[in-house]
Amino acid sequence: MKEIFLNPQLWAATLAMATPLALPALGGTFSERSGVVNIAMEGIMLIAAFFAVVFAHATGSAWLGFLGAIIVGLIVALIFAWAAVSLTANQIILGMAINIFASGITAYLLNTMYGFTGTPTDTPMLPTIEIPGIKSIPFLGQVLSGHSVVVYLMIIILFISDYFLFHTNLGLRLRAVGENPEAAETAGINVIKLRYLGVALSGILSAMGGAYLSIGVLNSFNPDMTSGRGYIALAAMIFGKWTPFGSFGAALLFGFATALSMQLQNTAFSKNIIMMLPYIVTILALVGVGGKSVAPAADGVPYTPKK
């Protein structure tokens, strides 16, 4: 057991596994802080993962693939925002709709565009980065260096997100809209616009998470390859009490559970029991064990502006 924890691969895998959870979890933080529950992040990730491969292969550039994925993710998020914010449709049901649609359309297009052989094998991948200095430190270098560029991008976005949400005027307004939209509107804040912003940010970050899976870790797309990560990200965000660093910490914990279950594949201890832990921990957090997680007051409640 001891050598498993001393193996730097476990900790490197933890960080790698946490990235596709942390990105949508950060996105979900923006969306829910503005008052919109975005379950559609799962579907947005999946669609982005697919189009990352499409654009990367068509242009021969992984970066253009990444950009294309973000644009497609943003478009889907804006459609969701339009229905959820402007048409005040039920956010949970809309999210389910987009997730079912995403699962269908990506598998459908995979078949029609590439046939049954899967996505082309010459699809370019996003680069990995060796950090000079840290790279040569024993153990730490193996854990922190040599990851996909998206991993480091996520860390940068993490700090920006925290600064934006808690240290800027716009961040304060975004949070006000999710807590008490009526009061925010009275104070002259455009509730609708800020909710669009929150959802758009969640779409962009989810798309990055999806693209990381398809052209960061691999260079191919498989049907339903996000396998519920958008939902797990929501759990991470809740466990992290709707804060960027909390979300990241929870994503690390969930990433650790996944990495550990992979290492334990050949031991007597069942990996399936380990895989349950993140979900159990999330329920405990919601029920209030170890400090209750409380959602923004107007989270999930559509708002109709007073005329």
Added chain:
Amino acid sequence: MKNILKELYIPVVAVLIAIIVGSIIMLITGFNPITAYISLFIGAFGSVNNIANTLANAVPLILTGLGVAISFKAGLFNIGAEGQYWIGAIVGVWIGYSFTGLPWYIHIPFALIAAMVAGGLWAGLIPGLAKAYTGANEVITTMMMSYIAIYFSHFLLEFGPMMDKSGTIPQSPVIKESAVIPFLIKNTQLSYGIFIALAAAIFVYWLMFKTTWGFEMRAVGYNQRAAKYAGMNVPLNMVFSLGLSGAFAGLAGAVQMLGVQHRLYDSFTSGYGYTAIVVALLANNHPIGVIFAAILFAALGTGSQYMQLNAQVPGQMADVITGLIVFFVAAHRIAEVIKDLLARRQKKEVKA
């Protein structure tokens, strides 16, 4: 009659728009939507066997859909029917293979009732009590419980206590003859389970609309504060509605095991728990509507396989259309927006 038409308006329009958008997607990707839809229809309803398989597909959808509809009516979002289905399937199969010497009229009801209790506890005990007494959002807790249930089934089947020791494939032993719900039509998947599903729909209708208990559940769903002032026990109602909701999802799992699969396979999803949400939504949570909505989505499922073989359109088109239907049902205010736009344009034209 007028009321029924009004109720049908949103789902029918949503289905039509979804079919049109689906056609556009097929045209863009180089398929003829008309031949696709014709082969979809033939696949679902073209022969006695096809109809039987569509109805067989509808059985778990009716039962899980009823479960979700109950929770929606009570103002709760049980989106964890998938997990409750698995728990019901686990318990149903376990009773099915581990008890011997029981007559069928004891063995089958025993397995079904135990599965209902297990599914009910899975939804009512943790998500229900957590919602009622700590306010924990049931959307998240039921979803988390789904993942726990699925990993629990992996744990049981992958070299765990429920794995069939005679082989190396992660699957349970086959249930005993006395626990099998017999097939209604040979060489199809349709078992007598269809009658259980139909009876369940009628039972839920009676419960929701003809009993005090159902009235209280609907009252709590409609306006919690008013229900509280009327002297109803709101927390207890929440626990019961989530429990009842889980019980029907659990029943779905057991009926599927005893009637169709006869053993539990290792898998990541049955898919029924998620489609159940769509079924309840399209039916506007009406128990009788659930039957028709379940048949519609079951038909999309069976028809799409035929469509893939005969019109070469990938079967996932069914999911695309399902997603679109749900989207347009949820966003039904699109109609108002379009009406507004048209009215405004007409005004402009009049002015000009």
